[in-house]
Amino acid sequence: MEEEKIEQSSGHGGKREGAGAPEGNKNSSKNNRMWGETIKRKAIQNPEKMGRIVDKLFDKAEEGDLAAMREIGDRIDGKAVATTELGTIDGQESPINVTLKFIKPEDVDRD
Numbered sequence: 001m002e003e004e005k006i007e008q009s010s011g012h013g014g015k016r017e018g019a020g021a022p023e024g025n026k027n028s029s030k031n032n033r034m035w036g037e038t039i040k041r042k043a044i045q046n047p048e049k050m051g052r053i054v055d056k057l058f059d060k061a062e063e064g065d066l067a068a069m070r071e072i073g074d075r076i077d078g079k080a081v082a083t084t085e086l087g088t089i090d091g092q093e094s095p096i097n098v099t100l101k102f103i104k105p106e107d108v109d110r111d
Helices: 034-045 047-062 066-077
Strands: none
Touching: 034 047, 047 066
C-alpha cells in the first residue's frame, strides 16, 4: 500500500495565497491570552462574585436557556468532538482505505 505524505502549507491558513494569520502571530498563544488571564485573576480575587455568576448560569439553564445548558455541559464534559463516518450509499463499508501520516515540517523535502 502506498503512503501519501501530507505537506504543511507555507504557515498560513485558508486556501488563498497569503490567507490566515502571518507567520509568528502570537495573538492566541498561551502566553498572550489576556482576556482569559484577567478573568481567572478576577475569579480568584472575588470567589463570592464567581459563585453568584455560576448560580445565575445554572438559573438560566433551569429556565431553558440552551446557551447556558451548553456552557455548563461544555465545562463539565468538554466540548463535543465532530466525527465523520465514511460509507457507501447503500450503507456498506467503503472499500477505500485512507492513511494519514503526520510529518514534521523539517522533514519535508522542499525541492
